[in-house]
Amino acid sequence: MVVTAIQEVRPAFVPFQEKTQNCRNCPARRKSVCAGAPVDELDRLAGFASPQQLMAGETLIHEGDEASHFFTITAGSMKIYKLLPDGRRQVTGFLFQGDFLGLAFDGSYTYSAEALTDTTVCRLAKRQFENFVDDHPAMERRLRAMASNELAAAQDQMVLLGRKTALERLASFLLGLIRRQERLGRDGKAIRLTMTRNDIADYLGLTTETVSRTLTGVRNQGVIALDGTTLVLVRDRARIEAIAQGSC
Amino acid sequence: MVVTAIQEVRPAFVPFQEKTQNCRNCPARRKSVCAGAPVDELDRLAGFASPQQLMAGETLIHEGDEASHFFTITAGSMKIYKLLPDGRRQVTGFLFQGDFLGLAFDGSYTYSAEALTDTTVCRLAKRQFENFVDDHPAMERRLRAMASNELAAAQDQMVLLGRKTALERLASFLLGLIRRQERLGRDGKAIRLTMTRNDIADYLGLTTETVSRTLTGVRNQGVIALDGTTLVLVRDRARIEAIAQGSC
DNA sequence: CGCCAACTTGATAACATTCAATGTAGGTGG
DNA sequence: CCACCTACATTGAATGTTATCAAGTTGGCG
Numbered sequence: 063m064v065v066t067a068i069q070e071v072r073p074a075f076v077p078f079q080e081k082t083q084n085c086r087n088c089p090a091r092r093k094s095v096c097a098g099a100p101v102d103e104l105d106r107l108a109g110f111a112s113p114q115q116l117m118a119g120e121t122l123i124h125e126g127d128e129a130s131h132f133f134t135i136t137a138g139s140m141k142i143y144k145l146l147p148d149g150r151r152q153v154t155g156f157l158f159q160g161d162f163l164g165l166a167f168d169g170s171y172t173y174s175a176e177a178l179t180d181t182t183v184c185r186l187a188k189r190q191f192e193n194f195v196d197d198h199p200a201m202e203r204r205l206r207a208m209a210s211n212e213l214a215a216a217q218d219q220m221v222l223l224g225r226k227t228a229l230e231r232l233a234s235f236l237l238g239l240i241r242r243q244e245r246l247g248r249d250g251k252a253i254r255l256t257m258t259r260n261d262i263a264d265y266l267g268l269t270t271e272t273v274s275r276t277l278t279g280v281r282n283q284g285v286i287a288l289d290g291t292t293l294v295l296v297r298d299r300a301r302i303e304a305i306a307q308g309s310c
Numbered sequence: 311m312v313v314t315a316i317q318e319v320r321p322a323f324v325p326f327q328e329k330t331q332n333c334r335n336c337p338a339r340r341k342s343v344c345a346g347a348p349v350d351e352l353d354r355l356a357g358f359a360s361p362q363q364l365m366a367g368e369t370l371i372h373e374g375d376e377a378s379h380f381f382t383i384t385a386g387s388m389k390i391y392k393l394l395p396d397g398r399r400q401v402t403g404f405l406f407q408g409d410f411l412g413l414a415f416d417g418s419y420t421y422s423a424e425a426l427t428d429t430t431v432c433r434l435a436k437r438q439f440e441n442f443v444d445d446h447p448a449m450e451r452r453l454r455a456m457a458s459n460e461l462a463a464a465q466d467q468m469v470l471l472g473r474k475t476a477l478e479r480l481a482s483f484l485l486g487l488i489r490r491q492e493r494l495g496r497d498g499k500a501i502r503l504t505m506t507r508n509d510i511a512d513y514l515g516l517t518t519e520t521v522s523r524t525l526t527g528v529r530n531q532g533v534i535a536l537d538g539t540t541l542v543l544v545r546d547r548a549r550i551e552a553i554a555q556g557s558c
Numbered sequence: 559c560g561c562c563a564a565c566t567t568g569a570t571a572a573c574a575t576t577c578a579a580t581g582t583a584g585g586t587g588g
Numbered sequence: 589c590c591a592c593c594t595a596c597a598t599t600g601a602a603t604g605t606t607a608t609c610a611a612g613t614t615g616g617c618g
Contacts, residue, residue, distance in 0.1 A: 144469050146556040152469040165458050172462050202450050209457035210413050214420050216464035221392050221400040223471035224515030228606070259565065267472030269607060274566055290615080291565065308394040476574070507597060517575060522598055539583080539597060 084108060088184070090136045093160025098204035110190035116177040123163065125174045131185050132164035138181025139256045142173045143264065153265035156257060158242070165209050178256045223267045226308065231266040232276045233305035240296060253294040332356060336432070338384045341408025346452035358438035364425040371411065373422045379433050380412040386429025387504045390421045391512065401513035404505060406490070413457050426504045471515045474556065479514040480524045481553035488544060501542040
């Protein structure tokens with residue numbers, strides 16, 4: 063039953079087939095920056111927007127590359143990350159439907175982005191998109207709101223990385239996934255992890271081994287159950303919240 | 311000689327005396343969000359802007375309080391931080407002239423802000439400021455640009471907190487101060503630390519002791535020299551950059 | 559059915575924290 | 589003006605959480 067619900071989250075990959083993007087039918091429009099565009103301007107928007115399919119594991123942008131496009135995630139999930147010269151990696155976020163890539167740069171991308179699952183993004187020509195935004199204050203406002211929200215989330219993540227224990231980090235991470243799922247109208251009782259333990263580790267500033275051990279720990283305490291390695295069943299949400307806050 | 315230059319950075323505290331704010335003369339205008347306001351609208355802006363003086367150590371906003379105002383730093387320096395219930399603290403940023411407080415919230419402040427030195431801020435009534443911004447696209451654009459820059463900086467800080475060693479964190483921190491000073495047109499050979507070791511520790515996700523030890527370490531290696539506890543003399547900037555990147 | 563990547567588990571080691579004591583500087587009052 | 593007081597900073601020793609190194613195990617997929 064629960065499993066059935068989850069399978070719906072991960073449908074067989076059916077990419078957009080249309081060659082010309084039609085923004086009116088876009089499943090992500092209301093969630094994305096495009097919700098700020100008036101309906102009668104959607105065709106102009108479609109003029110410089112094109113869908114792009116990514117297979118799981120495919121890289122969309124490389125940190126440092128010249129930024130010629132913005133992107134909105136239409137379907138699927140991605141991770142964004144930064145690398146140190148010696149290969150140490152910090153995942154700065156996991157992105158889902160409606161999320162925007164490219165808010166922060168000055169000519170070149172400041173992070174790399176890779177698809178976690180099969181993903182569809184909407185590719186927006188930078189120059190034309192910027193002109194469009196200049197003509198639509200509601201869009202500009204929405205971009206700022208999105209940037210502000212991301213900034214607040216980034217500050218929460220700084221608290222996590224700077225001051226929380228491994229257990230608290232993992233609980234905070236799970237809670238974030240639960241809340242996101244609830245925001246999207248689904249219940250937060252079962253969470254499908256679309257990223258590897260290594261991705262989670264690089265997001266939480268830990269190692270794969272510590273993530274694995276900590277996950278086993280909370281499972282043994284009955285806070286969660288695991289069905290396979292990717293399906294987390296939430297048994298005691300209140301406990302997760304308490305741990306995440308550090309009141310434990 | 312160097313000390314003389316530094317003393318100019320920290321003049322005796324002479325607050326604005328004017329009761330009515332005059333945005334035209336504002337020393338921070340060109341650096342701040344207000345640079346996006348047309349000159350002939352500065353008087354309207356001044357109508358809901360009032361200067362406020364803070365003594366070193368004074369708290370301007372408390373995380374969680376209802377947000378009724380935005381602020382721009384006119385002179386001085388502040389720290390912004392978040393607390394966990396048990397008192398663990400993460401400093402999410404140090405703010406200086408021209409910086410804006412309040413980019414990210416939804417009714418209430420998401421962080422606390424405290425003056426490091428005697429500081430003057432420009433207090434902006436939230437509602438009226440928002441209306442003003444709605445009427446001035448250039449201001450909206452500037453707010454977004456500022457949010458984007460802060461977001462990029464926040465992502466850099468995530469890399470620091472999640473993946474760098476104590477030594478690398480300290481070098482990154484010093485480099486940030488050096489670069490900011492250079493951006494402001496002064497040379498980066500001497501840096502006055504306006505924050506305590508504890509503030510630095512809470513910014514870098516370390517303890518006071520580790521910051522102190524690490525600082526002593528780089529001093530003993532000749533990378534920097536210390537004059538008292540607050541004046542850092544940069545001896546080997548290239549080395550600091552190399553360490554900060556992790557190539558060491 | 560078997561392979562390979564991902565995951566888990568265990569033993570050891572390291573870096574940073576914690577606890578503790580001492581040192582130093584700026585500010586206040588006698 | 590100096591001594592004292594309090595904050596802040598430094599240094600040392602012991603501890604601990606997480607990383608590292610090293611096997612094994614699982615499970616998804618051809």
